[in-house]
Amino acid sequence: MLKKILSSLLLTLFVSIVYADEATPLATDPALEQRLISISEEMRCLVCQNESLSGSRSELAQDLRREIRDLIRQGKTDSEIRTFMVDRYGDFILYRPPVKPTTWLLWIGPFVLMIAGITALLMYLRRRNSQVNSTALSDDENKRIDALLREDK
């Protein structure tokens, strides 16, 4: 009888050691957390100097993350959650500026700059080639200059 008790005790002990323990995720719902992270990463922590809502440890950030979790559980879409935040805090809370008339310049700007740059370049090159007569120093001249410079102290 004692042997039986002892061996089952040992077995339990053994099993619990073997099952030590793959750490449990902090979040009760990892999929929800993933969504939370991706949404809050693009939002600003309003009380920090310049941190995202996702990483900030401030109290307001924790409260807002809690709100977002609730909203996700309620089945809201990403867009609805963003609207929720913007309704309360304005566009300032979004790190990805919304595309509206006041931000057209921002979003189009780089593209326009690019086109302008390439166009200016091509125009310049065309014009240049018809104007240039060679005024660059030839290799010979370069060598002479080097020699002259070396002679100086």
Added chain:
Amino acid sequence: MKAKFIIPLLLFIVLVGFLAVGLNRDPREVPSPLINKPAPAFKVPQLADEKKSFSPEDLKGQVWVLNVWASWCVACREEHPMLMELGKSQVAPLIGLDYKDKRADAMEMLARQGNPYNLSAMDNDGRVGINYGVYGVPETYVIDKAGIIRFKQIGPITKDVLDKSIYPLIAQLNKA
């Protein structure tokens, strides 16, 4: 052809113009999108008597002021004298929203410093604050007879703000 060389300078002057204006702005201030929108509804227990509750509905038909404060908020002490003045003036009901605070600490502070409020409501988990776009304490709202937010003060109320913004606005809203 020669004109193009002046473009960098012109662009730079425009840039400096903006930077100069920017020096006078606070890049961290978050203006409220709730101005001229209805004050979000809520119902929370009162500070003095937990069994009683408070809701903005209670004050429909009146112009009133909502002040978000807390016993742990250092800047709130700065504006306390202004709040006392506002409270005494009786131009509009002054309601406190005790934000993420402990009842005992809040009561103690009011007892010690003076209670400017007609009543204070408790926002224990900060949810009301979030709905009002609160991101720091203190913040103050002026709400009109129809329950629309007409003004938000971010940070402590100074004499200036009281005299130049709050009193005139309340008077104006009362006439309507």
Added chain:
Amino acid sequence: MEYSMIPEIGHFALILALCVSIIQGVLPLIGAQQGRREWLVLARPATQISFLLLAISFGVLAWCFYVNDFSVLYVAEHSNSQLPTVYRLGAVWGGHEGSLLLWIFLLTGWAFAVAQLSKTLDEFMVARVLGVLGLVATGLLLFVLGTSNPFERLLPAAQDGRSLNPLLQDPGLVFHPPMLYMGYVGFSVAFAFAIASLLSGKLDAAWARWSRPWTTTAWIFLTLGIALGSWWAYYELGWGGWWFWDPVENASFMPWLIGTALIHSLVVTEKRGGFKNWTVLLAIMAFSMSLLGTFLVRSGVLTSVHAFATDPRRGIFILLLLSLVVGSSLFLYALRAPKSTLGGKFSLLSRETLILMGNVFFVVAAGSVLLGTLYPLLIDALNLGKISVGPPYFNAVFVPIMVPVLFLMAVGPWASWKTTDLKTLLKRLWIAAVVAFIAAIAIPSLMGEFTILTALGFLLAFWVIASGVLQIIRQCKVGMPTRSFIGMQLGHMGIAVFVIGVTMVGAYQEEKDVRMAPGDTVTVGGYQIRLMGVGPAQGPNYQAMRGTFELVRNGKVQELMYPEKRNYDSSTMPMTEAAIDAGLTRDIYVSLGEPLEGNAWAVRVYYKPFVDWIWGGCLLMALGGLFAVMDKRYRLRVKK
């Protein structure tokens, strides 16, 4: 109570330096204009004395920190008797006033170097270059003495200082700002050369030849400084990020982008006499960006984790300084540039064109970063509301602009000067294209996840690497490669390595946020990380809870890791010191969070593949720059 007079020496040295800088700035420039030799020759000695005085001033400030002189306000605000010595010295530049002093000290240092190493340069040119540097120093010294004096006294002295922000108590602080400033400030030399050329009316290839090593050296420092800052943020902040497009980061990145365009443009101007106006403009822009960055960080117009404590008076002063320096330079440019002559002829497909195209992309990139950084300010100034422009914007905009740059990087070196033949290019490059495509498909497939963006990253990186390898092979057949050539290869490879690092980490990193009690294990990236226990630990000026973790792979314990949660005596906010096991192909990153009930802790672990290639790539770039600078052409003749 007796107070030391030593700080006053530092203060006095600054005042003297101001006087000397005025002389250095004004007289040689007028002298060069009017041909007055007596004034020309003042340039060098004035520069040498300036440097000496700044060295004294800086040394005095460092001394005050070393001996804990809390009668100096700046020391009291940023240091503490419990602060370890090395951080007391780093604290010298931990705040606004001290870092500005470092700025000026390094400025006079660069000027001194120019004075010493320009013996073969035409004396009118020397006078102008040193004169311009003197004027810049004057402006900054006025700023320091007027609004930001590091030697201001605190009387009666504080018992002990407020100490340094714990985030700054790190070796990164000791190296990052000086490196960065060496770069920022170093662009003043290219700037001075450009202005000197404009003033003299002689915009020729010789100017480019002189500017090149100075500019490249400054660029090396800036590259290292930015890389250090990024690496420091990675290991210090506890969440594994390495770039946040924070306004202050952007403020250092913009000069780097312009600087990179500049070093390439200088090549063309030197070799072929072309792009003179453009190169001069770039030189002015690079230093302007440095000054703009200095303004942005210290004026309070932008929110940033890096921003120094602000004072509107300072903002106004720097803006004035910025306006004067850049405004007058651009005015001079508008006046004189039209007069310069064109360089050699080159066809539409040539190395010149490809470099110029690359330049355009770099400038567009810098412009986009500037647009994004300043846009919130712009909107606010126009009373159109308040918005934020953060990483989502910058990533969306910057990456597409860099794609053509990476493409060109592999093509450019194969193109000949003046003109090149498309067929030849294709012949040289087809192998590289094949390698790139194979990599783009194979690597993501091997790693288990294929996305277009990831494939693009590998495509471009291996395109550059393969092209580079082919170039090296070809060159070695012909003869010993020059240092310049090696420099170019290292520089371009560096970027490719960087891109691999970014792509790998971005696509394949793993993160787990778990609850761990002693004995628990978490698996990430093929590694097991087991918590042995968490216990108290003591540092020189902090208390900590230190975790001991085993890093296990294939059943074998590889490493022990000790992340900490520190509570500094001087601060209420707890600080996370992550434990990182760095390796060539991956970092394992363990961060201790909050204590939980049941003897457990919140722990965050990361598996970051190839993350060190990000900074490794930067190191390669800097090394490339070093080789380029050490090319035979720039070696000085030492007269016996």
